[in-house]
Amino acid sequence: MTHLTNPLRRLSLEQLRTRTSEKWRVYPGDVLPMFVAEMDVPLAEPIVDAVTAAVRNGDTGYPAGTGYAEAFDDFARxxxxxxxxxxxxxxxxxxxxxxxxxxxxxxxDRTGTVVVNSPVYFPFYDFVRHTGRTIEEAPLGADGRIDLTNLETAFRIAAKRGPRPAYLLCNPQNPTGAAHTAGELAAAAALAGRYGVRVVADEIHAPLVLPGAAFTPYLSVAGTGNAFAVLSASKAFNLAGLKAALAVAGPDAVDDLARIPWWAKESPSHIGVIAHTAALREGGDWLDALLAGLDDNRRLLTGLLAEHLPQVGYRPGEATYLAWLDCRALGLGDDPAAALLERGRVALASGPVFGTGGTGHARLNLGTSPELITEAVRRMAHSLTPLT
Structure with missing residues (x-):
C-alpha cells in the first residue's frame, strides 16, 4: 500500500478561503466554517486526471454505461x-x-408515511415533506443507535395511516456517526417485513467508517430483498459539486427499479460519473490516508473538549467526518450553534433541524486540519468566558 500524506493537512486557511463553494461563501471572512459537509482537502490525483482528460477531450455529454456501477461493485467487494x-x-x-x-x-404513495430515525440528516425532512408525504420519527436511543422499540412503534403508526409506508434509513447515521451493526440492521429489516414497510437506505457515508468499526450494507442482511440502497462516492472523496449516485435494488425489487423513469437515470453529471468512477477505481490509497487523518481528528477533538469544554457531551462516531455535540449544559438555549456563531464566530450546523433529539445540540465537521479544529474549540471556549 502506498502511504500518502494526510489530505487534511495539505491546505492552509488562506488557500481554503479562495474556494467559492457553500462552506467558504455563506459566512463573512471572520467566521470559521465547520458546518456543511464539505472537506478541506485537495482531490485525489486520479480524480483530477480523469476530469481533466474528459474536459480536454470535450467529453461533457450525457452519462451512459455501467462503469460507475462496476467500479462500486469492485470497491464493495x-x-x-x-x-x-x-x-x-x-x-x-x-x-x-x-x-x-x-x-x-x-x-x-405521496400521501403515505416515511419513518426516519431522529436526529437525522435534516434534508430527509425537507425533501420528503415537499413531496406531500408525512414524516414519522423513530427516535434513536441515548447512545445514538437504532432503538427497536421506537422503530416498531413508528412502523405500527405508519402502517395504520395507509398503504405502502417506507423507512428512510441513514446507514451510517448522520449526525451521530453510528455504524449500524448487522444485528441491528437485521432486526430493523425483520420489523419492516412484519409491518409491510419498504426500506430505502442512504449509504452515502459508507466508505467513511473509521478504524475500530465496520460497515454493514443494509442489503447484505436477511430480509432485505425488496429494499433499496442509494450510494455515492461524493462524501468520501469530496465530490458534492460533481453529482452522481447509484440506486441499488434488492433481488425482489428489480421490477420497481425498472419503473424509475429514464430521465432520472440520465440526470447525473457525466463528469461526475467519471470523477466518482476514478475515485472508486484508483482513490483507495488517498481514502486510506483520509481515514487515518479523520481517526486522528476525532481523538484530537475528544482531548480538546475534555480540556476546554468538559460540559460538552461527545461520543466519538464510528463513521463519517461529523461530530455530534451535546451542548445542553452550556446554557445556550435550544440552538447552541446560533449562540456560538454570534459569540465565537465559529459556524456549526444547528442541532434542532435534525429533528427530535437535536435540541441543545450542534454538529461539527471534522473534515479539516487539526489546526482548524483546535481553533474552533478555542473560539467556542473563549466565547463562553464571562466578560470582565
Missing part, C-alpha cells in the same frame, strides 16, 4: 466483502437525495 451491487440491479441517479425520492416514488 474489496472494502466490505460484499458482492451485492449486481450491475443488473443498479441505475444511476442524480445524487443520493434525488435518488431517494426517485425510489420512494415507485415504492410508496
Amino acid at each position: 474489496e472494502r466490505w466483502g460484499w458482492d451485492g451491487i449486481a450491475v443488473e440491479r443498479t441505475t444511476m441517479v442524480a445524487d443520493v437525495m434525488q435518488g431517494i425520492l426517485d425510489v420512494l416514488d415507485v415504492i410508496s
Whole structure:
C-alpha cells in the first residue's frame, strides 16, 4: 500500500478561503466554517486526471454505461466483502437525495408515511415533506443507535395511516456517526417485513467508517430483498459539486427499479460519473490516508473538549467526518450553534433541524486540519468566558 500524506493537512486557511463553494461563501471572512459537509482537502490525483482528460477531450455529454456501477461493485467487494451491487440491479441517479425520492416514488404513495430515525440528516425532512408525504420519527436511543422499540412503534403508526409506508434509513447515521451493526440492521429489516414497510437506505457515508468499526450494507442482511440502497462516492472523496449516485435494488425489487423513469437515470453529471468512477477505481490509497487523518481528528477533538469544554457531551462516531455535540449544559438555549456563531464566530450546523433529539445540540465537521479544529474549540471556549 502506498502511504500518502494526510489530505487534511495539505491546505492552509488562506488557500481554503479562495474556494467559492457553500462552506467558504455563506459566512463573512471572520467566521470559521465547520458546518456543511464539505472537506478541506485537495482531490485525489486520479480524480483530477480523469476530469481533466474528459474536459480536454470535450467529453461533457450525457452519462451512459455501467462503469460507475462496476467500479462500486469492485470497491464493495474489496472494502466490505460484499458482492451485492449486481450491475443488473443498479441505475444511476442524480445524487443520493434525488435518488431517494426517485425510489420512494415507485415504492410508496405521496400521501403515505416515511419513518426516519431522529436526529437525522435534516434534508430527509425537507425533501420528503415537499413531496406531500408525512414524516414519522423513530427516535434513536441515548447512545445514538437504532432503538427497536421506537422503530416498531413508528412502523405500527405508519402502517395504520395507509398503504405502502417506507423507512428512510441513514446507514451510517448522520449526525451521530453510528455504524449500524448487522444485528441491528437485521432486526430493523425483520420489523419492516412484519409491518409491510419498504426500506430505502442512504449509504452515502459508507466508505467513511473509521478504524475500530465496520460497515454493514443494509442489503447484505436477511430480509432485505425488496429494499433499496442509494450510494455515492461524493462524501468520501469530496465530490458534492460533481453529482452522481447509484440506486441499488434488492433481488425482489428489480421490477420497481425498472419503473424509475429514464430521465432520472440520465440526470447525473457525466463528469461526475467519471470523477466518482476514478475515485472508486484508483482513490483507495488517498481514502486510506483520509481515514487515518479523520481517526486522528476525532481523538484530537475528544482531548480538546475534555480540556476546554468538559460540559460538552461527545461520543466519538464510528463513521463519517461529523461530530455530534451535546451542548445542553452550556446554557445556550435550544440552538447552541446560533449562540456560538454570534459569540465565537465559529459556524456549526444547528442541532434542532435534525429533528427530535437535536435540541441543545450542534454538529461539527471534522473534515479539516487539526489546526482548524483546535481553533474552533478555542473560539467556542473563549466565547463562553464571562466578560470582565
